[in-house]
Amino acid sequence: MRRRSLLGAAVATVAMSGTRTAVADSRTRSRRVNTWVSMPQLCEPANMPPPPFTQDNLVLADATLRQTVRVTIGGRRMRLRFSNAFGGANLPITAVTVALATKPGSGAVEPGTTRRVTFNRRSSVDIPVGALAVSDPLDFALKPGTNVTVSVYLADGQASSSITAHPGSRTTSHLLAGNHVEADDLPGATTTDHWYFLSGIEVVAEASGVVVIGDSLTDGRGSTTNGNDRWPDRLFDRLQAERRPVAVLNQAAGGNRVLHDGLGPSVLARLDRDLLAQSGVAWLLLFEGINDIGTAAPDESSQKKVAEDLLAGYEQIIDRAHAHDLPVFGATLLPFGGSFYDDPGGFREAARQTVNRWIRTSRRFDAVIDFDAAVRDPAAPRQLLPAVDVGDHLHLNPAGYRALAEAVPTRLFRQ
Structure with missing residues (x-):
């Protein structure tokens, strides 16, 4: 069954197979579940x-x-x-x-x-x-x-x-x-x-976990030191308020990329360690790719290639997660107009649009979370809303991270 519902500015396309849903539902017995993680890196x-x-x-x-x-x-x-x-x-x-x-x-x-x-x-x-x-x-x-x-x-x-x-x-x-x-x-x-x-840190609990794989936008650059107000923190707060026993596991690092090593191994290289080796995981939420686009040369051929490679990389991640009966939720990439990733020719923006179009329409993800729609400026869609921009036109302030958390439909995490 496939359905689409609109929640504020975020669109979630749910396409979970009965098999994967049943597996996730069965994972609420008392067992070991990671309650906190941090992504290891050099x-x-x-x-x-x-x-x-x-x-x-x-x-x-x-x-x-x-x-x-x-x-x-x-x-x-x-x-x-x-x-x-x-x-x-x-x-x-x-x-x-x-x-x-x-x-x-x-x-x-x-x-x-x-x-x-x-x-x-x-x-x-x-x-x-x-x-x-x-x-x-x-x-x-x-x-x-x-x-x-x-x-x-x-x-x-x-x-x-x-x-x-x-x-x-x-x-x-x-x-x-x-x-x-x-x-x-x-x-x-x-x-x-x-x-x-x-x-x-693992606990014994009747719960399941969602692993969030991402870069500095998930690691929380621009959030408050000792404030625990990254968007995964705020998502957990929402789930807890709804009494949903879901661990939110932040496997992100600033500068990380999907395709190639950067600050820490690439997602393709670290997926087994940071997702499949974690205890009690029932879902994957993938929000990464902006550093792949931003570090590729700002010309048409390079950006066309990185966009194509990102889509292939996403498919690899989805296939590997599905092999373990894990639904995968994909999040769209945020605008970066005016940041150091922006280029005069707009080739990186074109690559971002290509990637986001595929995330929204390919129906390869089990659900789509439209983070782009949640924080872009309607008057200048290539840019972040000024109210959520930390100042570098790439990262968010605490209000922006709250907006991302609120864009995630908690119904995706049915027990």
């Missing part, structure tokens, strides 16, 4: 832990790293995931604790909530190059939307200038010399707005 030199926590080829030696994240759905038990996907040496984690944060991005935790985390019943874990470590299950009940603090101590540090991180955290982390994983506060700590090593 940390750029400018985003490494500040001195003295980075010294030549040694990172975070005899140092505590305290990071705060906001989970989506709640659950009865939890597990942590740590990634050494891009590390140039083994990642020797000496001790880990988890606690309830006093507030987003704070170095303080709620007294009495700190619990030690183990790995195969040991307090430490040595993660090989390229590998992932999952902690033992921990009885630690979480409510939806809880701010959780994870503290990590590395006695020996990671002996490499290549480490795994998520620079676009939009959340403040804290660094302090010595082992302070059980401290209620870290006075005098050095702050940095990046995440390192931590890549996921």
Whole structure:
């Protein structure tokens, strides 16, 4: 069955097969579900832990790293995931604790909530190059939307200038010399707005997750540091208000592309890791491609080719997700008129229009979410509405991210 409905400025074309719907509906039994993720990527030199926590080829030696994240759905038990996907040496984690944060991005935790985390019943874990470590299950009940603090101590540090991180955290982390994983506060700590090593939190819950794959517009450039007001955050708030048990998993990174590596691996390269390897996923929402267009040469032949390649890339993603019975929702690309991606000949805009036309009309996606319609200026459709433009004519402010979240029909996430 195929149907189209208009919700405000956004059009959602629903074409889910009965098989995929039935599979998604069956996934609400109590089971492990990721409640929070961050896309692992190679940390750029400018985003490494500040001195003295980075010294030549040694990172975070005899140092505590305290990071705060906001989970989506709640659950009865939890597990942590740590990634050494891009590390140039083994990642020797000496001790880990988890606690309830006093507030987003704070170095303080709620007294009495700190619990030690183990790995195969040991307090430490040595993660090989390229590998992932999952902690033992921990009885630690979480409510939806809880701010959780994870503290990590590395006695020996990671002996490499290549480490795994998520620079676009939009959340403040804290660094302090010595082992302070059980401290209620870290006075005098050095702050940095990046995440390192931590890549996921699972809970046991009767819920399912939607993975959102995107670039800086999903990673939240222009959102509020420690404000948790990216559009996936706002989408979760809407789902929670409707009592829909859906985890919203933000697998985005600034500068990311569909076809080629940029800041982080391409979507085609990271799909297995960031979608299929996640726990409890029932849907994929794909909102990416603007960096592919913006980094291709601004001439007719180059832009025609990148548009054609993007459509082929989307089809690959859809086919691979459908092979795992995952419906795929496609979002249209936003206007960028007046930004550094704009070109006098309008060739990049022509490529964007080609891609958006295909997203809207090909009927390859199980649903279409028209983000372009939600935030473009009706008087100048090649540009963002001034009220949602953060100022660079490419990224959105918090009001713009709220508009994207409101453009997603929550009925797509039927349990």
